[in-house]
Amino acid sequence: MHAPPAQAADPRRRCLVTGGAGFIGSHLTDHLLALGHDVTVIDDLSTGRRENLADAMAGRSGPGRLRFIEATVSAALAALGPGERFDMVFHLAAAVGVKRVLERPIESVETNVHETSALLRFVASRPPASDGSRHAATLVASSSEVYGKGARTPFAEDDDCVLGPTTASRWSYACSKALDEYLALAYHRQHGVPVVVARLFNTVGPRQVGDYGMVLPAFVAAALAGRPLRVYGDGRQSRCFCDVRDVAPALPALLVCPAAHGLVVNVGSDDEITIEDLALRVIGVLGSASAVERVPYAHAYAPGFEDLRRRVPDLSRLRRTIGFRPRHDLDRTILDLAASLAPPGAPAPGRRVTA
Numbered sequence: 001m002h003a004p005p006a007q008a009a010d011p012r013r014r015c016l017v018t019g020g021a022g023f024i025g026s027h028l029t030d031h032l033l034a035l036g037h038d039v040t041v042i043d044d045l046s047t048g049r050r051e052n053l054a055d056a057m058a059g060r061s062g063p064g065r066l067r068f069i070e071a072t073v074s075a076a077l078a079a080l081g082p083g084e085r086f087d088m089v090f091h092l093a094a095a096v097g098v099k100r101v102l103e104r105p106i107e108s109v110e111t112n113v114h115e116t117s118a119l120l121r122f123v124a125s126r127p128p129a130s131d132g133s134r135h136a137a138t139l140v141a142s143s144s145e146v147y148g149k150g151a152r153t154p155f156a157e158d159d160d161c162v163l164g165p166t167t168a169s170r171w172s173y174a175c176s177k178a179l180d181e182y183l184a185l186a187y188h189r190q191h192g193v194p195v196v197v198a199r200l201f202n203t204v205g206p207r208q209v210g211d212y213g214m215v216l217p218a219f220v221a222a223a224l225a226g227r228p229l230r231v232y233g234d235g236r237q238s239r240c241f242c243d244v245r246d247v248a249p250a251l252p253a254l255l256v257c258p259a260a261h262g263l264v265v266n267v268g269s270d271d272e273i274t275i276e277d278l279a280l281r282v283i284g285v286l287g288s289a290s291a292v293e294r295v296p297y298a299h300a301y302a303p304g305f306e307d308l309r310r311r312v313p314d315l316s317r318l319r320r321t322i323g324f325r326p327r328h329d330l331d332r333t334i335l336d337l338a339a340s341l342a343p344p345g346a347p348a349p350g351r352r353v354t355a
């Protein structure tokens, strides 16, 4: 992997990344190390994988130093020394994915709420830094799921969040992430913690796995294996997919932007594609012989499952604060994701795409 050189203008910072062995967290960790920052990762490996940090652990990601703590966020923070302090904190640890949330509803709600609360208490209780800054700049990863059933397109950060009934577990993920947002913003108002809430839309790319209900890696894995690509419902529901290698650098860029502090910011792409077209695109890009199979929602999840037809972010705030412009196109992402899912030594999948 090619690490960008450390930027002279960017002093070495002490960073904490919770969920840093996960899909997005590991790309963020690589990016921070490449910038020359020191990174502490806390991850309990519930859905994360040690292999995601292979480059970081081998010192290939960049000049920064990595410390890996395998534990839950609250346990790890409780064990850190009283003087231990970070300059930038990225809270990505969460119970993730609709499938996992439906299968393990208690764990999802408890993880997402308790661990965020523990993290924010930790940040607010640390002593001031030597440069006079009172609290670590702290980014809390939220999700486009908090918009719930909102019907507006595109979704802007101050739009209403419209969640379904508490009897449908599906909404507990959205609700737990909304509580995380309330907590983060409350720490900003009450204790002056420089907080950014990053409301992430569908993020995709290498290292993502389909085990927890993520659509693109599931399609790519099926296409590589010659199995049918299972499209839920009529396939006309649409999403916007952004490459993780565009999302990861946007997170520290937001944290060092004072204009973003105290704000919720949508992060993602606004390029919309239907799920059926996504399946056909995967098949085309990878030159797969797989077919598309339609699966009713009731079979895929549970009877009465509610999905959203469209989920498009309004990115004006993201563009205004950090001038965000994604650089990876979907075909490139599909190819690189396929390469990361293929067994070691397998020939490079798919037709040729120039970068």
Ligand SMILES: NC(=O)c1ccc[n+]([C@@H]2O[C@H](COP(=O)([O-])OP(=O)(O)OC[C@H]3O[C@@H](n4cnc5c(N)ncnc54)[C@H](O)[C@@H]3O)[C@@H](O)[C@H]2O)c1
Pocket (backbone or CB within 6 Å): 018, 019, 020, 021, 022, 023, 024, 025, 042, 043, 044, 045, 046, 047, 048, 049, 071, 072, 073, 074, 091, 092, 093, 094, 095, 096, 111, 115, 141, 142, 143, 144, 199, 200, 201, 202, 203, 204
């Ligand atoms: N991938 C997406 O499209 C997407 C979309 C919206 C929001 N998000 C948010 O981004 C963040 C990262 O998601 P991801 O896609 O990388 O998922 P992921 O499952 O790969 O990452 C989550 C990480 O958190 C770790 N973790 C879970 N509970 C923990 C705990 N109690 N203590 C310590 N570590 C714990 C897991 O082991 C994993 O490594 C999450 O907060 C998620 O809600 C992701």
